[in-house]
Amino acid sequence: MEKRVTFSKWTIGILFAVPQLILIFTFFYWPAGQAVYWSLTLQQPWGGGNIWVGLDNFRSILSNASYWDSITASMIFAGISTGLAMTIALVLAALTDRQLAGSWLYRVVLIWPYGIAAPALALAFRFILAPEAGFMAVVNQVWPGSWDPGLDGTDAMASIIIAFSWKYVGYNFIFFLAAFQAIPRSLIEAAAMDGSGVIRRFWDIQFPLITPTIFFLLVINITESFQDSFGIVDIMTAGGPANATNLMVYKIYSDGFKGLDYSGAAAQSIILMLLIIALTIVQFRFIERRVHYR
């Protein structure tokens, strides 16, 4: 006789699900639906009326060269900052896991950056990376004009990538360290007794065993680099110079809220949503195959 709680009527199940469904509907589906509707109309900002324009908003955005520049910039930003944040966090976590002297201190300290709000850390990095007053002023003194995020788009992109990666190193570190510590010691000790060195053990045992965590962080980092970059861009570069750091999420803000082009911004956010969905599908389809779940 199987002992399992079952609901005789499916209505009871629905009733239990209703509070959650209402929350999801109010805070997700309803605004998302509104955004879709706005993207298909031309909204007057003060609410005086709107006109149905079909896919015109999408057409005008996708035919705009500066929007494609924005997509490229976002891709570059996502790729490099995800790579940096994950690699650095992985190395730091691997070292901390080895119980080197003072590793308890690193464990605490390395988690902090994620706790700092993006605008605050952007302000700090704006000062650190300021070419005339900050730390980089020293570099500019040795090689004059080598660092100029005010005019050089590459330097500006580098600044926001550094700031964003710095924040996410802390986040990734927590997950990597937890993953490393979940690996049974006996496996590593057995390998050590067989005479394999630290690097060998890392690649042959630890790395394959943490691939689920790596995959999870890859998806999260790429998604966040499209969305969470706003505060950093807003404070550090405001999308400049010459749109070099005008990431998609920042462009949505500046077109929608500063430019009062609600419809264009709604269309852009739909495109951004589709892009993130597509990227996530690609990752699940092609990268997850190489992940070993225990």
Added chain:
Amino acid sequence: MTIFKRGFAALAAGALSTALAVPAFAEPVKFDFWFGLSGDLARVVDTLCKNFNDSQKDYQVVCTSQGNYDATLQNTIAAFRAGKQPTVVQVYDVGTATMMLSGAYKPADKLMEENGYKIDYSDYFPGIARYYATSKGEMLSFPFNSSTALMYWNKDAFAKIGKTEAPKTWEDVAADLKALKDAGYDCPMAINISANESWQLMEQFSALHNQPIATKNNGYDGLDARLEVNKTKFVQYVTDLKKWYDAGLVKIKSKDLGQDMVQAFATGTCQLILTSVGDHGTVGRTQKEGMKWDVAELPVYAGTERKNSLVGGASLWVLSGKSDADYKGAAAFLNFIHDPKTALFWSTNTGYIPVTKSGFDFMKSNGFYDKAPYKGREVAIASLTASEPTEITRGIRLGNFTQIRAEFGTQMQAIFANKVSVQEGLDALVKNGDAILERFQQTYPGKTLP
């Protein structure tokens, strides 16, 4: 259980009796005023509000800073869509066209008339009034904080090259910058090229030289106006600025790089800047000890007949959908702000200029412009009233102008980073700016500017 019930009943009774007891005498009518100034300026606005509340008993204005101009407009729109808008809101100069088409306001002149206030609109400086008035001259909003752009110059540095007067033409500026550089000054002139500097570099320059920024008299005559800064004297100006930048005579200073241009001037690092008269107080307070400096009107190219410069700043709009009592309060508040004594208070505590002739005269008669920290600010009035406003110099009436300013910053940065030539950059500014204007026009089909 009964104790709980009894306690609850007592609480309810208590609440009821206080609710009944309170309104024995007439409460003043409270209404909201949202503004976009912060820091020092916000404190001055708060004092202004307090003065108004203390000056009478019938109304009470609740003043709330929204941080900056952009946020004020955004928040007001959000509040308006939710039916919770403030009665009075401060909207910056370039938001004027957006406001005029919003259908969300009560015309200021009508409001004053309905509530029995007589305002002499010809008392406003024409350069200021025409910026905010309709093409027929009706005042839809009240000019509030007003400024214009001036040239700040370091007298000590200019004395080194044998000059005792500020250069009046750009040709003179070029020669002086060269001389300053030769005299060992590393940064003869500072500019910045973000969206904000569209104001002094493009808009003020074009007005002074009577050059259009857009067709249809800068947009006053229709929503189908399009930019034309890629074929006016402005091209020459950008070419010169770029040439001087390449020669090391002009440096770019911005907060992102470490020091903005006002700081660069006040510390004596840079010898010449173009910025708002509103910074006059800041320079005075933060300047290097003993540094001698002054302000002058912006230079023009030799042989130009100088026109009036444009007003910058913001005006006060009264929004629709409020009660008559609120409107009575709003009218009283606007009347209070219009008073010359308020103008004196306002200009003394900020760098802004008086907006009416009577306010200016009142301040002059009080000796305001003779005293040290305020001396020089009268140059702003001279610049604003250099001529009767022409069809082009009365202002700019373009939709989504904030985005066009952003485009200005983008293209100037591309030009100064040598990514594009001056002409290519300005052509791109016009092309992208026109797309913004076209979109604005499509959003308001069949509507015309009042």
